[in-house]
Amino acid sequence: MALPLSYSIRNLWRRRLTTILTVAGMALVVFVFAAVLMMAAGLQKTLVETGSPSNVVVVRKGSQSEVMSAIGRQKAAIVEMLPQVAAGEGGRPMMAREVVVLISLKKQGEEKSSSHSNVVVRGIQPPSLSLRHQVKLVAGRLPRPNSSEVLVGNSIAQRFQGVGLQQTLKWGGRTWTVVGIFDAGNTGFASEIWGDVDQVMQAFRRPIYSSLIFRLKTPDAFDAAKDAIEKDPRFTLEARRETKYYADQSEMMARFLRILGTTLTIVFSIGAIIGAMITMYSAVANRTPEIGTLRALGFRRRNILLAFLTESLLLGFLGGGIGLFFASFMQFLTISTVNFQTFSELAFRFTLTPGIIIESMIFALAMGFLGGMLPALRASRLKIVDALRAA
Amino acid sequence: MLLAKILFKNAFHNKLRSFLTILGIAVAILAFGLLRTVISSFYAGVEAASASRLVTRNAISIVFALPISYAGKIHQVEGVKTVSWGNWFGGIYIDEKNFFPNFCVEPVTYFSLYPEFVLDEKQKKDFLLDRKGAVAGRKLAAKYKWKIGDTITLKGTIYPGNWDFVLRGIYRGRDQTVDETQFFFQWTYLNETVKKIAPVFADKAGFFMIGVNRPDIAADTAVRIDAMFKNSLAETLTETEKAFNLGFLAMAEAIVTAIQMVSFVIILIIMAVVANTMAMTTRERTGDYAILKTLGFGAKDITLLIFGEALVLTMTGALIGASLTFPAARIFAAELSTYFPIFLVSRTTIYLDIAAAVLMAFSAAIIPARHAVRVRIADGLRRIG
Numbered sequence: 099m100a101l102p103l104s105y106s107i108r109n110l111w112r113r114r115l116t117t118i119l120t121v122a123g124m125a126l127v128v129f130v131f132a133a134v135l136m137m138a139a140g141l142q143k144t145l146v147e148t149g150s151p152s153n154v155v156v157v158r159k160g161s162q163s164e165v166m167s168a169i170g171r172q173k174a175a176i177v178e179m180l181p182q183v184a185a186g187e188g189g190r191p192m193m194a195r196e197v198v199v200l201i202s203l204k205k206q207g208e209e210k211s212s213s214h215s216n217v218v219v220r221g222i223q224p225p226s227l228s229l230r231h232q233v234k235l236v237a238g239r240l241p242r243p244n245s246s247e248v249l250v251g252n253s254i255a256q257r258f259q260g261v262g263l264q265q266t267l268k269w270g271g272r273t274w275t276v277v278g279i280f281d282a283g284n285t286g287f288a289s290e291i292w293g294d295v296d297q298v299m300q301a302f303r304r305p306i307y308s309s310l311i312f313r314l315k316t317p318d319a320f321d322a323a324k325d326a327i328e329k330d331p332r333f334t335l336e337a338r339r340e341t342k343y344y345a346d347q348s349e350m351m352a353r354f355l356r357i358l359g360t361t362l363t364i365v366f367s368i369g370a371i372i373g374a375m376i377t378m379y380s381a382v383a384n385r386t387p388e389i390g391t392l393r394a395l396g397f398r399r400r401n402i403l404l405a406f407l408t409e410s411l412l413l414g415f416l417g418g419g420i421g422l423f424f425a426s427f428m429q430f431l432t433i434s435t436v437n438f439q440t441f442s443e444l445a446f447r448f449t450l451t452p453g454i455i456i457e458s459m460i461f462a463l464a465m466g467f468l469g470g471m472l473p474a475l476r477a478s479r480l481k482i483v484d485a486l487r488a489a
Numbered sequence: 490m491l492l493a494k495i496l497f498k499n500a501f502h503n504k505l506r507s508f509l510t511i512l513g514i515a516v517a518i519l520a521f522g523l524l525r526t527v528i529s530s531f532y533a534g535v536e537a538a539s540a541s542r543l544v545t546r547n548a549i550s551i552v553f554a555l556p557i558s559y560a561g562k563i564h565q566v567e568g569v570k571t572v573s574w575g576n577w578f579g580g581i582y583i584d585e586k587n588f589f590p591n592f593c594v595e596p597v598t599y600f601s602l603y604p605e606f607v608l609d610e611k612q613k614k615d616f617l618l619d620r621k622g623a624v625a626g627r628k629l630a631a632k633y634k635w636k637i638g639d640t641i642t643l644k645g646t647i648y649p650g651n652w653d654f655v656l657r658g659i660y661r662g663r664d665q666t667v668d669e670t671q672f673f674f675q676w677t678y679l680n681e682t683v684k685k686i687a688p689v690f691a692d693k694a695g696f697f698m699i700g701v702n703r704p705d706i707a708a709d710t711a712v713r714i715d716a717m718f719k720n721s722l723a724e725t726l727t728e729t730e731k732a733f734n735l736g737f738l739a740m741a742e743a744i745v746t747a748i749q750m751v752s753f754v755i756i757l758i759i760m761a762v763v764a765n766t767m768a769m770t771t772r773e774r775t776g777d778y779a780i781l782k783t784l785g786f787g788a789k790d791i792t793l794l795i796f797g798e799a800l801v802l803t804m805t806g807a808l809i810g811a812s813l814t815f816p817a818a819r820i821f822a823a824e825l826s827t828y829f830p831i832f833l834v835s836r837t838t839i840y841l842d843i844a845a846a847v848l849m850a851f852s853a854a855i856i857p858a859r860h861a862v863r864v865r866i867a868d869g870l871r872r873i874g
Binding site for chain 1: 506553644646758761828
């Protein structure tokens with residue numbers, strides 16, 4: 099017969115201060131664990147959602163990002179004529195020639211400091227919008243073609259100075275008017291400013307495109323398109339699916355977060371496991387006569403072992419629950435940092451996925467288990483006579 | 490003396506518990522120390538910046554270059570002593586994982602601006618004479634086992650193609666705080682090649698490094714340089730090297746802040762563990778305190794005993810942790826030199842370790858001490874276990 103669960107729960111309640119302190123330690127560890135995972139998940143989600151599997155990005159070979167790439171007008175025209183490019187309105191190819199440059203802008207609330215952040219300015223063509231179904235205009239209007247009017251992504255609009263509707267920006271020796279704000283959801287586009295491609299190229303005196311984006315006629319036509327572009331001796335270009343292109347861009351950052359996160363949580367969990375171990379050892383020591391009594395009543399060694407292990411697992415469960423509870427509030431937080439690979443600003447949100455909840459709970463229970471195993475073993479190994487004599 | 494003896498006896502009364510607590514503290518202090526070092530290594534570039542060097546770049550953003558003709562004009566500005574220039578090359582050595590900073594620079598002026606890069610006279614001469622020559626830092630050369638005379642090929646990301654260099658020199662840092670993982674080659678090599686493949690990008694410098702006569706005129710000189718190019722096609726932004734490096738860091742601020750916060754979280758976690766230990770210890774010793782009170786010891790003495798005991802535990806842990814930080818940092822530095830070229834445990838970190846230990850002891854002892862002082866003698870004596 100097993101000891102009832104209420105025995106373990108009541109024991110925890112009896113030593114409230116100790117329980118609270120142990121659980122607090124574990125909750126903090128779980129909080130950090132979950133927060134790091136949420137950050138990595140948020141980053142990946144942002145960059146994966148940025149791409150669409152039926153779009154192809156073409157950049158110059160060897161370029162890690164659009165900023166480094168350069169594609170001449172002639173080459174763009176050749177790519178446009180590929181049979182794999184889908185036809186859009188009026189039979190025109192669904193392809194956008196875009197230019198990407200970085201400008202420095204001041205963040206809000208940093209009026210005094212001289213610090214700037216690099217923001218992506220993307221020169222777009224009319225198909226650019228229909229190629230990105232995630233992008234929706236939320237305020238103002240679309241810029242007129244061939245004008246110095248720009249659209250601003252929602253996360254830029256919130257975070258930077260002088261990018262509200264009808265405000266003007268100065269770069270490239272020109273004044274640009276913000277006429278619209280677009281919502282790009284959780285994608286990287288939300289951290290960009292969009293203007294007319296020819297105007298942007300002219301302003302920066304950079305008469306070459308950075309990238310070409312086109313929709314595939316059928317999603318499985320990718321290999322044929324890739325072959326046609328990469329094997330053509332006229333180009334030194336490479337084609338990637340848009341999803342892969344953005345996933346590659348998050349790789350270094352995601353790896354950094356993963357390494358940092360796992361190292362930290364492993365070190366932290368040592369602290370929490372020790373906390374649980376101290377608590378459980380003292381629980382065993384304080385209750386030696388009680389254990390003796392239980393054994394004398396006929397409870398077996400494994401019942402004792404199980405009771406103490408349950409107690410420790412309960413500690414882990416509570417810690418995990420509380421840690422996750424607080425971590426879930428992190429979802430309201432958006433962090434904006436520089437992506438080292440593209441060197442530009444990227445905003446993403448902490449994202450809690452069911453997978454993270456499960457992983458965190460397993461992690462918390464594992465801490466409880468590791469912390470409680472040795473003390474529970476000691477409790478179960480006590481000899482009845484010795485235990486009873488300890489009273 | 491007697492007090493110290495009592496404190497130690499008390500602290501190590503329950504050996505297993507003390508051992509576990511100290512182990513926890515040591516691990517926490519070690520982690521705390523390493524995290525602080527990570528943060529300070531982020532700022533290593535800022536610390537190493539000289540106050541008499543200015544950086545001029547395109548005002549739009551760092552990815553735009555400036556015409557090379559600006560060099561002569563900047564040289565005429567009052568207060569300017571040396572002008573050097575260069576481009577960020579961003580080449581990849583074999584694989585993207587093998588990242589190290591690589592620039593092309595105007596070699597003569599660049600090395601005179603950076604006296605902290607120590608280069609042998611003969612090697613310097615060889616480097617200057619060879620257009621394809623390159624100079625690498627000592628740590629970088631050691632990592633990839635490069636010897637003088639080796640050919641090194643970098644794959645260009647900004648400037649396409651494979652670029653061959655001949656290693657002509659290996660520089661050492663003047664002291665430990667100098668980054669020894671950089672790679673330099675001649676600006677003319679880049680420029681001559683670019684002229685052939687993409688003439689639009691030729692005769693341009695990504696940045697100008699400027700040496701001024703005295704550090705106190707740096708700010709005025711910067712303003713004068715920017716005023717000169719105002720309303721031109723390529724407006725400039727000039728700032729001190731320190732501000733320039735800080736600008737890069739500001740972009741990664743979120744990460745630095747996160748690490749900073751996390752380094753305090755570990756202290757909080759271990760605080761809970763120490764507080765737990767102290768709570769248990771004092772609960773077990775309630776009877777002892779009651780006896781002490783009967784003997785005439787006051788609240789002050791008992792508080793001292795509890796605080797002292799906590800301090801003995803945390804200090805022992807902190808000492809072990811702090812002394813482990815140094816070998817750990819050395820391993821860290823060797824493994825992660827790509828991310829952190831400078832990884833030195835600073836004195837401040839050790840002071841912070843001690844401060845954290847004291848803080849842990851106090852926060853852990855407050856509640857138990859209050860409880861022990863308040864408990865009535867009769868209640869204390871009645872309590873068993």
